[in-house]
Amino acid sequence: MIDKTLPLSEVTSKIESGMTVGIGGWGSRRKPMALVRELLRSDITDLTVVAFGGPDVGLLARAGKIRKLVYGFVSLDSIPLDPNFTRARERGEIPETSEYDEGMFVAGLKAGANRLSFQPIRAGLGSDVLMMNPDLKTVKSPYDDEEYVAVPGLRLDVSLIHLNRADAAGNGQYLGPDPYFDDLFAMAADTTIMSVEQVVSTADLTAKAPPQTLLVPRIFVNHVVETPGGAHFTLCEPDYGRDEAFQKAYAAAARSEDDWTAFESRFLSGDEAAYQAAVETFTNEGDTK
Amino acid sequence: MTAVTTTATRADVCVAAVSDAFKDSGEVLAHAVGIVPAIGVRLAKATHTPELALSDGEAFMMSEAPPLLKTAAAGGTPEAWVPFRSIFDIVASGRRHSMMGASQIDRHGNQNISSIGDWRQPKRQLIGVRGAPGNTVNHRVDYWVAKHSARIFVDSVDVISGVGNDRATGTAGRFHDLGVVVTNLAVFGYDESGLIKVSSIHPGVTPEELQEATGFEIDASDAPLTREPTPEELAIIEAEDPKGLRHKEVPE
Numbered sequence: 001m002i003d004k005t006l007p008l009s010e011v012t013s014k015i016e017s018g019m020t021v022g023i024g025g026w027g028s029r030r031k032p033m034a035l036v037r038e039l040l041r042s043d044i045t046d047l048t049v050v051a052f053g054g055p056d057v058g059l060l061a062r063a064g065k066i067r068k069l070v071y072g073f074v075s076l077d078s079i080p081l082d083p084n085f086t087r088a089r090e091r092g093e094i095p096e097t098s099e100y101d102e103g104m105f106v107a108g109l110k111a112g113a114n115r116l117s118f119q120p121i122r123a124g125l126g127s128d129v130l131m132m133n134p135d136l137k138t139v140k141s142p143y144d145d146e147e148y149v150a151v152p153g154l155r156l157d158v159s160l161i162h163l164n165r166a167d168a169a170g171n172g173q174y175l176g177p178d179p180y181f182d183d184l185f186a187m188a189a190d191t192t193i194m195s196v197e198q199v200v201s202t203a204d205l206t207a208k209a210p211p212q213t214l215l216v217p218r219i220f221v222n223h224v225v226e227t228p229g230g231a232h233f234t235l236c237e238p239d240y241g242r243d244e245a246f247q248k249a250y251a252a253a254a255r256s257e258d259d260w261t262a263f264e265s266r267f268l269s270g271d272e273a274a275y276q277a278a279v280e281t282f283t284n285e286g287d288t289k
Numbered sequence: 290m291t292a293v294t295t296t297a298t299r300a301d302v303c304v305a306a307v308s309d310a311f312k313d314s315g316e317v318l319a320h321a322v323g324i325v326p327a328i329g330v331r332l333a334k335a336t337h338t339p340e341l342a343l344s345d346g347e348a349f350m351m352s353e354a355p356p357l358l359k360t361a362a363a364g365g366t367p368e369a370w371v372p373f374r375s376i377f378d379i380v381a382s383g384r385r386h387s388m389m390g391a392s393q394i395d396r397h398g399n400q401n402i403s404s405i406g407d408w409r410q411p412k413r414q415l416i417g418v419r420g421a422p423g424n425t426v427n428h429r430v431d432y433w434v435a436k437h438s439a440r441i442f443v444d445s446v447d448v449i450s451g452v453g454n455d456r457a458t459g460t461a462g463r464f465h466d467l468g469v470v471v472t473n474l475a476v477f478g479y480d481e482s483g484l485i486k487v488s489s490i491h492p493g494v495t496p497e498e499l500q501e502a503t504g505f506e507i508d509a510s511d512a513p514l515t516r517e518p519t520p521e522e523l524a525i526i527e528a529e530d531p532k533g534l535r536h537k538e539v540p541e
Contacts, residue, residue: 026373071417072417072418072419072420073416073417073418073419074416074417075416080416081414081415081416085414086413086414086415089404089410089411089414090410090411090412090413090414091410092409092410099403099408099417099418100418101418101419101420101421101422101423102377102419102420102423103377103380103381103420103423104422104423106374106377107377121381121423122381122423122426122427122460122461122464123380123381123420123422123423123426123427124422124423124426125422125426125452125459125460125461126422126425126426126449126452126456126457126458126461126462126465127418127421127422127425127426127449127450127451127452127456128403128408128418128448128449128450129418129422131408131448131449132408132448145460146460146463147459147460148460177347177348177349177360177361177362177372178347178348178372178373179372179374180372180373180374181373181374184374237362
């Protein structure tokens with residue numbers, strides 16, 4: 001069997017400044033946060049980020065790593081807005097944005113995955129999405145009088161996704177209620193880096209779960225990173241839910257310069273092991289209160 | 290059984306108005322953003338529109354809804370798997386009826402949830418257009434505003450997320466269908482020219498109060514009172530929301 005496992009510390013050797021990076025998950029759900037944290041620790045910058053945004057976008061925006069953001073929304077779910085993202089937008093720190101309707105975003109991903117230059121969709125007609133994306137064109141139907149928005153195919157240099165399990169060959173499995181669009185992100189990318197809670201044998205993938213949980217086939221995966229807690233503080237059901245206390249602390253810290261500096265030095269100044277240890281301390285402190 | 294005298298609160302009146310908005314929806318997926326809309330669609334399904342399909346807000350259609358604001362993991366009975374990836378196909382199919390929120394709305398029914406000010410560098414960045422552009426060109430859309438104010442009901446919105454009646458021209462108008470706007474003060478519909486008009490005003494609200502809270506001119510002088518829920522409806526509402534979360538969203 002091909003072994004595609006890669007240590008977390010080597011992930012950023014596969015990513016370069018200026019690349020277009022797709023990030024899987026949805027809002028504050030099953031985000032490849034350990035991979036994002038590696039990006040934060042690196043010198044990589046000038047990224048075009050394509051995501052249904054959550055704290056991945058918030059953190060990268062706060063760190064000044066995003067040159068262009070392609071998104072349908074940015075939300076922490078249980079907290080509607082990510083203050084790091086809103087702050088960056090209100091200060092003009094994200095130089096370029098493509099804000100799409102969610103369905104348009106999916107259409108763009110599908111087109112990218114299919115190597116098509118666009119996919120037609122009704123969404124966007126009549127709305128200011130066309131005003132905010134002046135490059136967007138509409139297309140006339142060759143069959144009748146209909147007109148559609150031609151969403152350009154979103155082709156990605158690298159996709160980062162996080163699943164529950166995988167084998168070393170890169171077959172990825174999700175065990176929660178929703179696949180989000182992680183397989184599409186993988187198919188639309190030249191290189192896919194998939195982090196998982198646990199790497200198991202191929203046979204173990206289907207020992208307790210049905211084969212239809214095998215979401216991402218290895219032909220679309222280049223690297224597999226085993227990183228338990230790799231989606232923290234977003235949810236990764238059924239392995240763990242969202243860490244609401246930590247998310248609250250994240251959002252609160254983002255609202256003040258001093259608090260953010262303290263948050264960064266406490267949680268984001270070391271490696272992933274240091275992060276997980278700091279989170280454990282944070283959680284235990286919460287228990288004693 | 291002892292007779293309990295229950296009086297409808299403002300929140301209950303709003304829930305009943307939401308329920309009425311779903312009266313002729315048929316067998317479609319009800320999409321409800323907010324506590325009052327979530328209870329309203331449950332009331333609609335329990336009374337006049339049993340064929341309505343409810344969502345758990347996550348990945349399932351529910352024949353029996355989970356506890357309010359909870360997902361299928363907390364209870365209820367799933368009847369179909371509808372993860373986020375299938376929602377946009379359902380939207381495009383037209384088999385959906387949304388009641389969305391609005392950070393701004395104008396007299397044509399254009400809605401904004403994206404940002405306030407110039408979108409290039411907004412004064413306030415909000416959540417983004419989300420599904421509003423797609424919803425409004427594909428299926429019936431209503432709006433829910435819990436805190437009716439002149440900052441929300443404005444002359445013109447900063448970023449048209451949900452398409453209004455004046456913008457629903459050409460192909461964008463084919464399946465465009467704005468229904469009602471339910472707020473904590475009143476219920477609005479649209480007149481023949483597509484402009485917002487008062488359909489009813491909630492008991493206890495004066496036309497002056499309503500005008501003051503609306504950033505453009507409206508005429509509520511002849512508006513009837515919004516109906517109050519029946520005792521049977523109140524019992525259903527109470528059963529769906531035993532903790533009274535609706536009263537936090539719409540205080541008296």
